[in-house]
Amino acid sequence: MKYDKEMYLDSGIYGYGDEDISCHKEKIVKCRKTHECCTCNKEIKIGENALHESGFMDGEVVNAYTCIECIEEWLEESGQVELDEE
Numbered sequence: 001m002k003y004d005k006e007m008y009l010d011s012g013i014y015g016y017g018d019e020d021i022s023c024h025k026e027k028i029v030k031c032r033k034t035h036e037c038c039t040c041n042k043e044i045k046i047g048e049n050a051l052h053e054s055g056f057m058d059g060e061v062v063n064a065y066t067c068i069e070c071i072e073e074w075l076e077e078s079g080q081v082e083l084d085e086e
């Protein structure tokens, strides 16, 4: 992970707020089993970090994992981090 943990948690990658998802929880987890990244559909392997989101939206359970690379890409694309390159 290249950035502070808070950056990943506050990335806003899905554009949802706490008002959209009830009981919304976001945390960085170390995967104890494999998960599919909900953004790029790549496999997140055991022992790798991922952003885990859970809660309820429109009566449906939200239980999503996003890989660290997707979040880093989003942080860079959305200008939330300063890139070193000129």
Ligand SMILES: [Zn+2]
Pocket (backbone or CB within 6 Å): 037, 038, 039, 040, 041, 042, 066, 067, 068, 069, 070
């Ligand atoms: Zn991904």
